[in-house]
Amino acid sequence: MRVALLTENRDDLRTAALARHLRRYADVEVLRAGTAPTRDLAGVDVVHSHTWDTGLAGHLAKCQHGVPHVLTPPGLEPPARTRRGALLVADRIVVGSFQMRAELMRRHRELAPRRVTVVHGGFDTQAYHPDEGTGALAALGVRTDPAAVRHTVACVGRDLPEAALLNLLRAAPRLLPGTQVVICASGPEAERAHGELAAALRAEGCDLVWVRRTPSPRAVRQLLTFADVSVCPAGHDAPEPAALAAMACGTPVVATKAGCLTEVVHDGVTGLLVPPPGAHPEIYAKDLADGINSLLADPQKAAWMGETGLARTEREFTFEAAAERLYAVYEAVSENKVKAQRMKTEPIRT
Structure with a gap:
């Protein structure tokens, strides 16, 4: 599976860490949405955008190439410059807490509950772990x-x-x-x-x-x-x-x-x-x-x-746990795409 993570900053440490752990499951590329034309997304299996602006690029990839789009919104309401449709028609919306999920669905009642998934953000347990030393204190x-x-x-x-x-x-x-x-x-x-x-x-x-x-x-x-x-x-x-x-x-x-x-x-x-x-x-x-x-x-x-x-x-709460759960989301939206294509091509039996 090929996955494109869309970000506004390719040097973002969290996105880089998440991509590193996702590569255990899939071929993952981190792309800066402002420099990656949507034609470059034609060959991927899933596009995952992490901001409202990259959400537009993911939405365009979905419309132009039929690529499943996963959106992680950075907040509850899209800014005025962003089309609300990118939120409402994403194949899956991933949020970091159950509280945000409940509030997002309250504000956008058109969202079906099955389309909003909670995946807690990864935490770097390599940087923070028990350290009994006191030399730095x-x-x-x-x-x-x-x-x-x-x-x-x-x-x-x-x-x-x-x-x-x-x-x-x-x-x-x-x-x-x-x-x-x-x-x-x-x-x-x-x-x-x-x-x-x-x-x-x-x-x-x-x-x-x-x-x-x-x-x-x-x-x-x-x-x-x-x-x-x-x-x-x-x-x-x-x-x-x-x-x-x-x-x-x-x-x-x-x-x-x-x-x-x-x-x-x-x-x-x-x-x-x-x-x-x-x-x-x-x-x-x-x-x-x-x-x-x-x-x-x-x-x-x-x-x-x-x-x-x-x-x-x-x-x-580790990046490993977040990557495993995200990959399950990618598999689900990819499987839904295959099912939809099969329904379009199979003859109707009477």
Whole structure:
């Protein structure tokens, strides 16, 4: 089977990693839609587009050459410049979460449920995995001496919203004594949160380490492995940099019961989910602290959750798992094409 992955950037690391694993099953080529005329897609068996703009190229290939088109929409609504028909007539739509599937079908009621498939995005477990070393932590200011620090809670993520950080900082004073809170966050919103509360918390005696630069993957890996708990506060529901990275390092997660996190974190099994803050941030801060403290106070339970989360990540969220499920989608749409062609050519029996 020949598969063309259409992207706007051939150097996209995620697409490259997915293509590498898909090549175990099929002949896969990554094409930049802006430079690949649709005539170049005539010989492929399946076209899979990953953005709205490449979705147009996939739609044209379907119309001109009869190539089955699989579309992974980057959002719920096509932009004004994009024809909605590319979404509605794609042979299969692949989304990354059940939440997105439900919302997509709610907004586009013309979609038949069988045409929308959930395939969780692949996660790089080669970059994030348990790393018991601590050599990279001293440069971050993280203390590892058990005589000085009883517990460590980590919050790691790119472009963490200010609201999410403030929620965590409100919870910090409620954590068990001897708890070191390590926040790896940078950007304008992180700086605003840092200026508002971080100094005040330190004045109150909170053990707060704020890493205001992007740490190396090795440092993140060691931090998440060393931490007793990883926390994903409200407002930050992207699974990869938060929950999945921690789970891949064997660390339990305390997160908000919202967005994709409800599909990544199995409540009570790989971590804990707390109700979203709504209009009561102080209640949320208490719930968040209570969830973290319950795991800090029960290291055996936390260790079991960490091991279970690691196993779940390796089973369900790797690029290997995503490639296997995507190939099953490609086989299905190709088989449907063959059936449709056979129905056109076979004589009608009376």
